[in-house]
Amino acid sequence: MDWLFAYQPDLDAICIGSLYALSQFIALRAGLFSLGSAGFGSIGAYAAAIVGMRHGAPLPFALLLAVAVAVVSGLLLSVPLARLRGHFQAVATVAFVEIVVSLALYFDDLTGGPSGINGIPKLVGTGELLLALTGMMALCTITERTGIGRAFGAIRQDDLVARSLGISVVRYHRLAFALSAGIAGLAGGLAAFNTYTIEPEQFGFGLLTASLGAVILGGRGSVIGPVVGTAIFVLLPEVARPLSENRFLLQGAMLIVVITFLPRGIVDSLRDRRALARERRDSSPPLVAARSP
């Protein structure tokens, strides 16, 4: 069991990172080009830390508040941003992340300014994190399997067609914003009670890159992808110690290689390959020839 203990911080990091990645994942599923997860995470983390530390609220209440505040801000943000598409939406959500960072720096009597909030009790361990991750993976899977997921899929492929099928794109985009914000808010709240300290810059461009990168690396097709992507990002520098100084170089190179040669991510590409192999075994050759590119 000792080795598990030694890697516990990594496991915690994977759980929190995976939650952010799931938040990014659900946005992409609905065809949103939103990169706002880091901002929602910040809002959740500060909400939880402030009520938990200053007002002595119990952990479940603090986490619930983190999710609630994040969902509300997600819904508010969705009102203007659901009107934007593509690059415009991406730029606007990056601006949102930066606004959250600068406001957290500015209102220092509430947030502690640049030094952040320190000495937060560690109430969240690996068990709670695993529980939360499982719960959110289940939530995302359920969303995928129901009509919501099919509507998301239709909008992602072509929002004009979705509209012609009677799907309210605005309403589903709002829902996606709320889901994405809620998951990120939970991640932020859990992180606040897991890592003792939060500060504004930790929820900036770096976190945005990491959560988007994890989804792309792992795959956008199922909930496993974001988790696998995060695990690779966290574990690779640990497994290969000499590489740890070049962590970002490694991440960057992986992102370029994966998006170029496995554009659907590791998990989904493997799954495709297996499905293709199964088909090759089961069916007659001409069908395979028609299928392969």
Added chain:
Amino acid sequence: MIAQQILNGLVVGAVYALFALGFTLVYGVQKILNLAHGGVFMWGALIGFFVVTKLDLPLWSALILGMTGAGLLGMGLELIAFRHLRRRKGDDLSTLVSSLGANLILVNMAQRVTNSQIESFPFGTFPIRIWRIAGIAISLQSIVILGCVVLLVAMLLLYLFRTHFGAAVRAVAVSERTSVFLGIAPGTVFLQTFFIAGALAGAAGVILGVAFNSVSYDMGEPMMLRAFVIIVLGGFGSVVGAVVAGLVLGVVQALSVALLSSALSDAIMFGVLILLLLAMPTGLFKGFDTEARRA
């Protein structure tokens, strides 16, 4: 006091414009949001720094070498991060991710080279000379900066609108398919635009590195975020818009930092960006393909 802030803002804004020009040019020609542009800018500054400190060469050669180096880095980006994606018909998300990856690599390399320290130029790299005219302090440095930016922008505009090469760039920006029928090789044009964009970013890097006397691996990110504001305000892909918006941003930022606080100034700046996207998504000027058709 206010006049002084406006002048300072114009100088910084001119450098912002220089940086954003390359970013908007790449967007205008190939519809890529190149998030590695900040990394290229930072490497331009680093190369300039090493030219001055390690090679003991004068500052003007640092500017030229920084520009060349950053331009070559830009071409490297195109070859490594974007060329294959274009062949595979990558979407908006894939080019964005690829450029993010490239930026991570550039930042990591800079961290290794500088040991994550903030470097500063040796004292007296740029002579300090200040004149007072009507109560406004005007330094030699700000005059040289403005001069450099005006020269570079004029060269870019001449290149784009008065030369054969520029005509090819504009043709590709309007329609890549049609340009092929006209005997233009889009691949070469893309390499050219990336070199120019990189060189402009490199120039901005060297100038800003000297002006603020600090060069570090993380100097690209805030510039990148400002380029977002500029590209939205000026119009996605508009070359003229980038210059105007850069100057406006510089002045507004100088005034709001002086009158409010720098953290709040950022919040206001990005808030305005979101409002602009909603109210005026095309920005002040039409995009590059409209400009390209003219002249």
